[in-house]
Amino acid sequence: MKIRCVITDDEPVARKGIKGYVEKISFLELVGVCEDAVALNNLLQEQPVDLLFLDIEMPYINGLELLQSLPNPPKVIFTTAYEQYALKGFELEAVDYLLKPISFDRFLKAVNRAHELFRQNAPAAPDHLFIKTDEKLVRISWDDIVYIEAMENYVNIYTTQTRYMTHATLKSVIESIADPAFIQTHKSFVVNANKISSISGNIIELGKLQVPISRSMKEAVLEKILKNKLLKKGS
Numbered sequence: 001m002k003i004r005c006v007i008t009d010d011e012p013v014a015r016k017g018i019k020g021y022v023e024k025i026s027f028l029e030l031v032g033v034c035e036d037a038v039a040l041n042n043l044l045q046e047q048p049v050d051l052l053f054l055d056i057e058m059p060y061i062n063g064l065e066l067l068q069s070l071p072n073p074p075k076v077i078f079t080t081a082y083e084q085y086a087l088k089g090f091e092l093e094a095v096d097y098l099l100k101p102i103s104f105d106r107f108l109k110a111v112n113r114a115h116e117l118f119r120q121n122a123p124a125a126p127d128h129l130f131i132k133t134d135e136k137l138v139r140i141s142w143d144d145i146v147y148i149e150a151m152e153n154y155v156n157i158y159t160t161q162t163r164y165m166t167h168a169t170l171k172s173v174i175e176s177i178a179d180p181a182f183i184q185t186h187k188s189f190v191v192n193a194n195k196i197s198s199i200s201g202n203i204i205e206l207g208k209l210q211v212p213i214s215r216s217m218k219e220a221v222l223e224k225i226l227k228n229k230l231l232k233k234g235s
Contacts, residue, residue: 003111003118004048006032008040008063009055009079014100018053018079021107027115037066049074051095051114056080067092075117077110129176131157131166138164142179146195146206150188158209185221186214193225 005028009015015033022028031047034040036058043049054076056063064085067073078089081100089097095117096110128141144159150170157164157173174182174190181193185204195206202218204211213221 001027001115001118001122002029003027003050003114004029004031005051005053006030006034006040006043006049006074007053008034008037008058009053010036010058011055014055014079017102018107021102021104022053024104025108025111028111037061037063041066041069044070044074050118052076053079056082056085056089064088064092075114077114127179129173131164131168133164133166140164142177142182142192143194145182145192146209147192147211148173148182148190149211183221183224185217186212196225199225 005022007015007018007022007030009018015035019030019033022030028051031049032040032043034043037054038060040052040054052067052074054063054067056078057080061069063078063080067076073092075095076089076092077095078085078097079100079102080098083099086097095114098106098110127143128139130137130139132138140157140159144161146158146160148170149156149158151165153167153169154165155168155170155173157166170184170188170190174184177190179192182190183193184190189211191204191206191211196204197207198205199213199222202213202215204213
């Protein structure tokens with residue numbers, strides 16, 4: 001998950017320093033740098049922003065006043081040389097309040113806090129999908145799926161109880177899967193790694209069912225299974 005952020009500060013040195021910090025954090029995406037709150041207000045009318053790095057004392061209108069004027073403000077981390085605004089900043093539900101000069105470890109603590117807030121507020125991933133088969137929509141839970149097989153413009157979805165055929169491509173099914181347990185093992189197969197009972201050579205056994213692993217994918221498939229601790233070494 002990328003957090004779209006904007007830096008706003010009337011001091012060039014401060015903007016440059018925070019920009020350098022942002023560029024070190026993989027989950028931050030810098031979408032704008034503004035010299036004052038007026039420029040920030042204009043930017044917010046044009047594109048979505050998740051997080052502000054916002055100075056307080058600036059020309060025309062200060063950061064606190066701007067934040068109070070926004071009907072649905074983004075999350076904010078204040079970056080200022082003035083500690084007397086801290087109480088007001090937290091009353092405005094700031095993620096954090098950083099005093100200049102800002103060290104990288106203090107910056108990192110603040111953005112990690114923001115990342116956790118966004119993670120907690122993210123909508124839960126669906127635990128199922130719907131497919132059209134025999135003129136009706138059928139709900140299938142991810143946990144019930146054993147593996148998926150592509151057959152030209154159709155896919156077979158094998159569950160613990162039965163098999164469903166639907167008109168779709170394997171690519172479209174993969175794009176709809178929200179569960180990291182599903183791993184593509186072959187150009188025509190995707191397996192639920194939670195259902196794997198053993199792996200022998202280039203064959204995955206899922207109870208009484210077997211699915212091939214292509215030679216070109218084998219190393220990546222085994223790495224994903226072991227990395228996610230879905231199958232322990234020696235099993």
